Amino acid sequence: xxxxxxxxxxxxxxxxxxxxxxxxxxxxxxxxxxxxxxxxxxxxxxxxxxxxxxxxxxxxxxxxxxxxxxxxxxxxxxxxxxxxxxxxxxxxxxxxxxxxxxxxxxxxxxxxxxxxxxxxxxxxxxxxxxxxxxxxxxxxxxxxxxxxxxxxxxxxxxxxxxxxxxxxxxxxxxxxxxxxxxxxxxxxxxxxxxxxxxxxxxxxxxxxxxxxxxxxxxxxxxxxxxxxxxxxxxxxxxxxxxxxxxxxxxxxxxxxxxxxxxxxxxxxxxxxxxxxxxxxxxxxxxxxxxxxxxxxxxxxxxxxxxxxxxxxxxxxxxxxxxxxxxxxxxxxxxxxxxxxxxxxxxxxxxxxxxxxxxxxxxxxxxxxxxxxxxxxxxxxxxxxxxxxxxxxxxxxxxxxxxxxxxxxxxxxxxxxxxxxxxxxxxxxxxxxxxxxxxxxxxxxxxxxxxxxxxxxxxxxxxxxxxxxxxxxxxxxxxxxxxxxxxxxxxxxxxxxxxxxxxxxxxxxxxxxxxxxxxxxxxxxxxxxxxxxxxxxxxxxxxxxxxxxxxxxxxxxxxxxxxxxxxxxxxxxxxxxxxxxxxxxxxxxxxxxxxxxxxxxxxxxxxxxxxxxxxxxxxxxxxxxxxxxxxxxxxxxxxxxxxxxxxxxxxxxxxxxxxxxxxxxxxxxxxxxxxxxxxxxxxxxxxxxxxxxxxxxxxxxxxxxxxxxxxxxxxxxxxxxxxxxxxxxxxx
Ligand SMILES: Nc1nc2c(ncn2[C@@H]2O[C@H](COP(=O)(O)OP(=O)(O)OP(=O)(O)O)[C@@H](O)[C@H]2O)c(=O)[nH]1
Ligand SMILES: [Mg+2]
Numbered sequence: 001x002x003x004x005x006x007x008x009x010x011x012x013x014x015x016x017x018x019x020x021x022x023x024x025x026x027x028x029x030x031x032x033x034x035x036x037x038x039x040x041x042x043x044x045x046x047x048x049x050x051x052x053x054x055x056x057x058x059x060x061x062x063x064x065x066x067x068x069x070x071x072x073x074x075x076x077x078x079x080x081x082x083x084x085x086x087x088x089x090x091x092x093x094x095x096x097x098x099x100x101x102x103x104x105x106x107x108x109x110x111x112x113x114x115x116x117x118x119x120x121x122x123x124x125x126x127x128x129x130x131x132x133x134x135x136x137x138x139x140x141x142x143x144x145x146x147x148x149x150x151x152x153x154x155x156x157x158x159x160x161x162x163x164x165x166x167x168x169x170x171x172x173x174x175x176x177x178x179x180x181x182x183x184x185x186x187x188x189x190x191x192x193x194x195x196x197x198x199x200x201x202x203x204x205x206x207x208x209x210x211x212x213x214x215x216x217x218x219x220x221x222x223x224x225x226x227x228x229x230x231x232x233x234x235x236x237x238x239x240x241x242x243x244x245x246x247x248x249x250x251x252x253x254x255x256x257x258x259x260x261x262x263x264x265x266x267x268x269x270x271x272x273x274x275x276x277x278x279x280x281x282x283x284x285x286x287x288x289x290x291x292x293x294x295x296x297x298x299x300x301x302x303x304x305x306x307x308x309x310x311x312x313x314x315x316x317x318x319x320x321x322x323x324x325x326x327x328x329x330x331x332x333x334x335x336x337x338x339x340x341x342x343x344x345x346x347x348x349x350x351x352x353x354x355x356x357x358x359x360x361x362x363x364x365x366x367x368x369x370x371x372x373x374x375x376x377x378x379x380x381x382x383x384x385x386x387x388x389x390x391x392x393x394x395x396x397x398x399x400x401x402x403x404x405x406x407x408x409x410x411x412x413x414x415x416x417x418x419x420x421x422x423x424x425x426x427x428x429x430x431x432x433x434x435x436x437x438x439x440x441x442x443x444x445x446x447x448x449x450x451x452x453x454x455x456x457x458x459x460x461x462x463x464x465x466x467x468x469x470x471x472x473x474x475x476x477x478x479x480x481x482x483x484x485x486x487x488x489x490x491x492x493x494x495x496x497x498x499x500x501x502x503x504x505x506x507x508x509x510x511x512x513x514x515x516x517x518x519x520x521x522x523x524x525x526x527x528x529x530x531x532x533x534x535x536x537x538x539x540x541x542x543x544x545x546x547x548x549x550x551x552x553x554x555x556x557x558x559x560x561x562x563x564x565x566x567x568x569x570x571x572x573x574x575x576x577x578x579x580x581x582x583x584x585x586x587x588x589x590x591x592x593x594x595x596x597x598x599x600x601x602x603x604x605x606x607x608x609x610x611x612x613x614x615x616x617x618x619x620x621x622x623x624x625x626x627x628x629x630x631x632x633x634x635x636x637x638x639x640x641x642x643x644x645x646x647x648x649x650x651x652x653x654x655x656x657x658x659x660x661x662x663x664x665x666x667x668x669x670x671x672x673x674x675x676x677x678x679x680x681x682x683x684x685x686x687x688x689x690x691x692x693x694x695x696x697x698x699x700x701x702x703x704x705x706x707x708x709x710x711x712x713x714x715x716x717x718x719x720x721x722x723x724x725x726x727x728x729x730x731x
Contacts, residue, residue: 017314017382018292019087022339024077024107026135027117028127029096029702032147034074036117036273036282037062037093043204043280044082044089046369050202052274062093064371067494075491077103077326079337079368079384085287090384096127098704099485101134102467106325106394106410108134110339110384113290114142115282120154120180120270122672124162126641126702132167137411141261141291144169145282146270149177150184153670156270163266170265172229174256175281176222177270178215187271187278188215190223191252196281203276230255233264253288260289261296293382298341300397300405303354310405312342316380319343319400320351323407324392329460333389337368338379341407343400345385346378354397354406364388394466412466414705416636416681418482419489420473420507421458423450453502454479461492468492477730482512484705486685511636511682513719514708515585516594517546517629525621526603527613537608538617540566540574541601544625547594549707554593555582566602570614574599577618586623587631588723593708597622633716634708636681641674642691644699649673651694659683660712678706682715 025033034053038060041047053060059069062078074095082089092111094104108114114135118128135142144163146156156177163171176188178195186197188211195212199205211219227247231238234255240247247255259265269285271278293314300321301307312321320343328335338345345351349362366373366386379385392398395409458470458481469482483489486509496502521544529536547556557575566574578597585592602617640661644652646668653663653675661679668674684703691699711719 013316014294017294017316017380020292020382021087021089021286021290022110022112022293022382022384023089023286023290024092024094024104024111024114024140025117026094026104026108026114026131027096028119028122028125028131029073029098031096031117031119031122031125032273033093033096033117034060034062036115036145036147036279037078037080037091039203039273039276039279040082040089040091040283041080042202043283044084046080046082061370066498067491073097075100076328077107078370079386080370081367084283087287089283089286092384097487098127098130098702099483099488099491101130101413101484101704102410102465103326104131105134105412108138108140109410110323110325111140112293112296113286114140115286116142116144116266118144118146118159118163119151120146120148120156120159120272121151122643123155123159123669124166125643125674126639126676126704129166130704132169139263139296141263142266143260143282143285143289144171144266144268145278146268147273149180149270149277150182150272150275152181154180154184156180156268158669160268163268170229170233171268172226172256172259172265173222173268174226174285175269175278176215176219178212184272184275184277187269187281188219188222189281190219190226191256192249193219193223196278198277198280203279206280230259230265233259257289261291298407300341300407303404303406307406312405314381315342316344318381319402320345320349320398321400321403321405321407322351322398324387324390324394324396324398325410327392327394327464329463333363334391336387336390336392337384338387338390338398339384340379340381342381344378344380345387345398350401351398352401353392354399354404355393357404359401360390360392360398362387363390393463410466413484414636415467415469415482415484416512416638416705417485417489418480418510418512419493420478421454421481421493421504422479422506423454424503424505426451450502450504453500454496454504457492457496457500457502461495478507485703486688509685513588513590513636513711514634515587515590515592515631516634516708516710517544517592517626517631518710519630520545521625521628523621523625525617525624527617527620535605535608536610536613536616537605538570538610538613539603540599540614540617540621542597542599542621544622544629545596545598546629547596549594551594554591554595555579556596558596558598560598560600561602566599566604566614567609570604570609570611571599573611573614574618577615578622580615581619581622581626585631586626588633588720589727590633590723592626592631593634595626632710633719635711635715637678637706637709638681638684638703639706640677640679640684640701640703642677642699642701643672643674644691644695646671646673648695648699649675652691652699655690655694659687679703680711681705 042050051058051060054072068075077092077094079092092107094107146159160171163169178186188195194208197207199207269282298312299309302310322338322340324336324338326337350359352359365376368386397407399405461468467484471480473480524541526539559571582592656677659679660683661677664676666675
């Protein structure tokens with residue numbers, strides 16, 4: 001049940017919050033997000049020299065990590081604050097590569113609006129689709145910016161058709177380009193009906209002029225098209241038009257703002273970030289059309305009231321509710337990026353973490369500018385800041401003592417790929433699990449120190465990144481890291497070397513398979529042990545059932561035991577036992593998913609039954625039923641998009657098919673072919689290198705997890721056999 005108990009805000013407070021814009025820049029890899037952000041920083045006066053993502057200079061401000069500068073890609077999201085038209089814009093530049101998608105996910109979770117950047121040549125690419133899904137998940141209103149109009153083949157009309165056709169958005173074009181490719185000079189603003197040019201070496205001087213004669217007709221058509229599109233959604237405009245009246249600029253802006261915030265339309269702007277064209281009007285549009293924190297309603301769950309949904313109010317005087325959405329561990333403590341939803345976060349205040357109900361004192365609060373920080377005394381509702389020294393996990397909610405609210409957590413992608421890792425030259429023993437001091441383990445002190453460094457690094461990355469996991473393999477004793485993709489793991493391995501000065505070796509990347517039952521099976525298992533003193537007794541009866549592919553949870557437990565045949569206190573023990581067995585699938589040791597355990601009956605013993613006895617019985621019962629349920633090995637299937645010059649289409653498609661790929665479609669534009677396919681992850685290792693050599697370096701691809709599907713019989717048998725061999729070898 002929702003409670004909308006917001007009280008009206010004071011005028012001065014409202015004015016201040018209305019002038020905040022929390023926005024993210026998200027898009028497919030390499031579409032120019034960081035280049036665009038650099039211009040935003042420069043034109044707003046935040047920096048005084050413009051850097052570029054690639055080349056010999058100092059690099060872009062937002063790509064501050066050494067690895068980012070070297071590779072010319074964004075790896076972690078960076079935040080900054082700029083002032084524009086008397087508004088405060090908190091801006092987060094996110095990475096485009098799908099392996100770092102958690103950065104986009106958590107940014108969109110806490111931002112009020114976004115800019116979806118598109119390449120003027122390539123249009124809607126695979127990551128645009130992913131980003132679009134994420135923006136929908138968090139109901140984020142957005143603007144589209146068609147970038148790279150200076151590139152050969154740039155075609156904004158086609159990109160807009162893509163936005164409508166592929167993403168199903170109501171794209172409303174607010175600008176026309178003045179020239180394309182080498183002739184790209186500026187944009188025509190269809191709201192004010194002016195031409196905008198960008199003069200000066202860095203495009204810093206915006207010159208607004210009457211529309212050139214040659215473009216007047218096109219501009220009139222564009223304006224009429226824009227008004228038609230808007231009037232479909234807005235009665236006020238429809239009426240004006242029926243009366244033959246022209247809306248004023250203010251009226252039009254108000255209508256566009258309303259429709260954008262209501263997510264009925266996506267205004268489209270354009271230019272070339274690299275050539276310094278169109279960025280200032282985009283910033284104007286951020287202020288004019290994207291929501292302030294007051295324009296969005298956010299809900300929390302009240303844990304003191306059965307998790308009822310409560311609307312928060314962006315009132316600085318209300319009790320605090322804030323979300324820690326991203327952490328970075330640093331030498332002087334944890335840096336916690338936090339969005340304040342309600343109330344005010346003040347230095348030295350006591351706040352409570354809803355997850356563990358622990359109270360913390362707020363230490364330093366800073367405003368972030370890429371890797372620079374500026375101390376502030378407080379942050380009010382609607383603001384985004386970072387805390388120094390807070391102790392929490394990413395996604396935690398902080399509240400005032402009086403509240404017990406939780407904010408919905410951040411969606412984390414599936415870790416489908418694994419790698420064994422160890423300090424160079426050491427045996428394959430897990431540093432996390434060895435628990436033996438270096439002096440006693442027989443390895444040299446240097447090695448022991450390396451292990452400590454590795455353990456420290458891994459511990460940190462696990463805390464920071466919910467898609468990164470570490471475990472010790474019980475069979476081989478190795479440390480296994482897993483994540484969403486090869487590049488993500490490669491970056492962490494490189495960071496361990498650089499930031500922790502620890503040389504490591506890794507095994508070959510491996511697929512994280514899953515197991516699942518395919519038909520129901522019964523269990524009836526009695527655990528009975530009589531050894532001298534107290535015995536052990538537990539007996540469980542029930543059914544194991546497969547869950548459908550799209551089930552909300554991987555595992556469900558249902559208790560149908562009547563009449564206390566199993567005492568209530570041991571029911572959770574059974575659940576625990578099933579879950580423990582599930583994590584180590586009896587078929588090949590992979591976690592079992594899509595499984596429901598129904599506990600129906602059992603027996604107990606007044607003296608010999610215990611928590612432990614029921615856990616053991618449930619574990620064995622799981623194995624018993626599972627092996628009767630025709631279990632299958634599931635493999636991760638990836639959605640793959642390959643872009644190649646037309647002449648390579650045939651061989652590249654043939655190669656994908658030979659990798660057990662299903663071709664979902666091909667799209668030919670000019671001389672570029674985009675191939676969409678679904679391919680098992682197991683067949684995609686090393687694909688980057690092979691594609692490069694097959695296309696003389698001109699092909700690119702991206703892939704992301706689509707779902708788990710049963711592997712073909714022969715592949716399953718191979719996986720099972722391999723698991724058994726490894727188990728034997730470990731013994
Ligand atoms: N021709 C042209 N190139 C551009 C433009 N904007 C960016 N680029 C180039 O495109 C490449 C990628 O730019 P970035 O700004 O790093 O792109 P990004 O979207 O931040 O990339 P990731 O963060 O790695 O996803 C760089 O070589 C830029 O110089 C543009 O408007 N025109
Ligand atoms: Mg970038």
